[in-house]
Amino acid sequence: xxxxxxxxxxxxxxxxxxxGFIVTLVIxxxxxxxxxxxLNLLTSWLGVPATAEPSQYTGLTAWLVHVRNALNDTDARxxxxxxxxxxxxxxxxxxxxxxxxxxxxxxxxxxxxQWGLIACVLVLPLALICGPxxxxxxxWQLIDCSFGxxxxxxxxxxxxxxxxxEQLQSMTKVGVGA
Numbered sequence: 001x002x003x004x005x006x007x008x009x010x011x012x013x014x015x016x017x018x019x020g021f022i023v024t025l026v027i028x029x030x031x032x033x034x035x036x037x038x039l040n041l042l043t044s045w046l047g048v049p050a051t052a053e054p055s056q057y058t059g060l061t062a063w064l065v066h067v068r069n070a071l072n073d074t075d076a077r078x079x080x081x082x083x084x085x086x087x088x089x090x091x092x093x094x095x096x097x098x099x100x101x102x103x104x105x106x107x108x109x110x111x112x113x114q115w116g117l118i119a120c121v122l123v124l125p126l127a128l129i130c131g132p133x134x135x136x137x138x139x140w141q142l143i144d145c146s147f148g149x150x151x152x153x154x155x156x157x158x159x160x161x162x163x164x165x166e167q168l169q170s171m172t173k174v175g176v177g178a
């Protein structure tokens with residue numbers, strides 16, 4: 001494969017992975033806005049009545065009912081607290097926009113990919129330290145950790161592709177292989 005074809009292939013791979021990463025961040029952000037409604041819908045789909053208590057269930061269903069009830073109580077009595085999740089949602093959307101830089105020019109914006117990797121790694125201690133403090137079950141903490149672990153994969157692939165792209169571009173600038 002010639003150098004121009006390889007450059008085009010690397011750029012396509014990087015853009016494809018970044019679009020997936022950006023879309024995932026946007027979905028994650030948008031779904032943080034209507035949390036009580038989402039939990040009401042989810043528990044309804046599971047056949048759980050609106051008046052159910054967690055003690056009536058076991059496992060994941062008990063946890064979902066517990067979270068649903070907490071969100072509904074909090075939303076009814078202290079809707080101001082939902083402002084925190086509004087900011088969480090906003091942060092996801094802003095972070096998604098950040099990855100437009102490496103989408104447009106991956107070599108010049110490689111730091112964004114490195115920053116994303118750091119952020120993904122930091123998900124692990126956050127979940128494993130704050131989870132127990134907040135009474136989050138270990139299984140759910142591990143689910144939260146999986147977002148960081150899964151997010152690392154496309155970013156590492158992108159970073160490797162950017163490094164190769166950078167080498168190819170530098171060879172072209174000095175006239176090697178042109």
